[in-house]
Amino acid sequence: MMPAAEVKVNDIQKKPQRVSRWVSLRLNTKELIKEVWKFKASYLFLFPFYVLFILFVIVPVVTSVALSFTYYNVLEPATWTGWSNYKLLFVDDDIFITSLKNTLYFALVTGPLSFCLAFFFAWLIHQIPMRMRTFYTTVFYVPSLTSGVAMTVVWLVIFANDSNGYLNQFLMHFGFIQEPMQWLQDITMIMPVIIIISLWMSLGTAFLAFLAGFETINPDLYDAGKVDGIRSRIQELWYITIPSMKPQLLFGAVLSIVGSFKVGEISKAIAGFPSPLNAGLTVILHLQDYAVLRYEMGYASAISVVLFVLIFGAGRLCFRLFQSKGEL
Structure with missing residues (x-):
């Protein structure tokens, strides 16, 4: 086991690092928000594309991956089968x-x-x-x-x-x-x-x-x-x-x-x-x-x-x- 004094020293050394990462993350988030707000008109025109991309690409892909682990015949609720389909x-x-x-x-x-x-x-x-x-x-x-x-x-x-x-x-x-x-x-x-x-x-x-x-x-x-x-x-x-x-x-x-x-x-x-x-x-x-x-x-x-x-x-x-x- 490590001595108690050494543990405290390590905690003191790691705490500033965690704080600096948190501050950096907050600053990056604020910069991102400012950037989006600065070009809000451009992002507004892109918004319909993102909505359609999520609805017709991301959602079907995720749904297909989920259904691949089930038995589903459309008429009955999907039944979980695990990796049996891939096997x-x-x-x-x-x-x-x-x-x-x-x-x-x-x-x-x-x-x-x-x-x-x-x-x-x-x-x-x-x-x-x-x-x-x-x-x-x-x-x-x-x-x-x-x-x-x-x-x-x-x-x-x-x-x-x-x-x-x-x-x-x-x-x-x-x-x-x-x-x-x-x-x-x-x-x-x-x-x-x-x-x-x-x-x-x-x-x-x-x-x-x-x-x-x-x-x-x-x-x-x-x-x-x-x-x-x-x-x-x-x-x-x-x-x-x-x-x-x-x-x-x-x-x-x-x-x-x-x-x-x-x-x-x-x-x-x-x-x-x-x-x-x-x-x-x-x-x-x-x-x-x-x-x-x-x-x-x-x-x-x-x-x-x-x-x-x-x-x-x-x-x-x-x-x-x-x-x-x-x-x-």
């Missing part, structure tokens, strides 16, 4: 593991590729004369405005399994194959077909953000680069353009990579639901199965929490890749 999800639900593998495969391929394609085509369009940029921007951007279900009608004709399918007819005409390929029935081809369609529709908001980012770069930087020895467009892109577009790159990465985890409607329209041997099943479709068809909201909430963790992790990875060390 069933990762230990006994083989279909969920299949959907998770398909989703990760799709995200790891489509996310980076769609990001690179959006940046590449935006860079190409930025090189052409101004009078033609609007036309090419519209041509590349329009497919992303059309719903995936509507566009799959066109792609179903292209990837039809019989000899009348455009792709099969083309390949058979030039002798690449002898009989029609079963694009939408072969379990090894379903996911590549979904990836191709998704990439074709991926030039959306990130594509426009990159186009806008190119316009914000100071042209004097390119002149300075030529003085420093930059001679090619590739060197300009690597040493000037990309470092100057970090905010747009971050925004595009979050949209492309995080958005790739939410694939579902295209897979349902192309491969059906359920798809052959669940080759096109994704986490979103598995979630819809339990939430919309079976009304097992507790289990569906557990699936949504896992998906939320995946999307949040992908978002944080994008922040670490495209933000400077000082911003982290």
